Amino acid sequence: MIGVTGSTGFLGRSLVAAFAPEGPGVVAFRRATAPATTNHVERELDLNGPIDAELFKDVSCVIHAAWDLTETDPRVAWERNVEGSKRVLNAALAAGVQRFIFVSSMSAYFGTRQEYGLMKLAVERSVLEAGQVVVRPGLVYGPTPGGMVQTLTRLARLPVLPVFRGAYSFTLHVDDFVAAMVTIAHADVVPSSVFGLAHPSPVPFKDLMIALARDAGVSRKTVVVPWHPLLAALRMAERTGVPLPVRSDSLLGLVRPAPSVPGRDAAAALGLAFRSFNP
Secondary structure (H helix, E strand, O other): OEEEEOOOOHHHHHHHHHHHHHOOOEEEEEOOOOOOOOOOEEEEOOOOOOOOHHHHOOOOEEEEOOOOOOOOOHHHHHHHHHHHHHHHHHHHHHOOOOEEEEEOOOOOOOOOOOHHHHHHHHHHHHHHHOOOEEEEEOEEEOOOOOHHHHHHHHHOOOOEEEEOOOOEEOEEEHHHHHHHHHHHHHOOOOOOOEEEEOOOOOEEHHHHHHHHHHHOOOOOEEEEOOHHHHHHHHHHHHHOOOOOOOOHHHHHHHHOOOOOOOOHHHHHHOOOOOOOOOO
């Protein structure tokens, strides 16, 4: 039995769909359960509160993809995501779960200044200390965009494409993400390690935005935007509560990306492969 937290999110939905054909072999954990209209089991799990080990009593592998991106207060976000994830980990292991896979991010690298990346790193440390598995997906794209690519796709429809000098991303097709997660979940032996899930060649941010605009059926000119003043403006707007299309912390992740894809040897040993960027 595979358990997926964050089952209503972009990546979580893809994982549940991948494991659901196995019959009753997947448990979708979500904040509030919905009427039983699917062929998988749903259970309620909220990172804000205590986690009962009984939730995982018949689950052999947990893929922890739940993460709350709505909270802007760093202290509240830390308690909800970092401490909440640790509670999920401890409850799962107490219930006898054999494999715990934490869905981290390529933003989680030593030297990151992004709050999101620092929080992911904190959870990674607990997961690895428990002898479990960490995956760091790259920028995930596919036929139906979600997450950051969904945000960038909206920006790609602007009259002029904003680009940042020196920015780049390591990309991951959603089908490759799902295939990698199925392999890691079912493999007989998986080392306690960090697996980078992305093609090793970085895609310049300018090329990424041009491709997303082309995929959206528009052709746009690009303009280089100085990111330091933009970051300051976003932070100021956030303090006043103004709704924004991009959070300052997300911008910081775009302009200060990870230097490389980690754990490539470990991924190759499991037969994981990732296609080059092609929206």
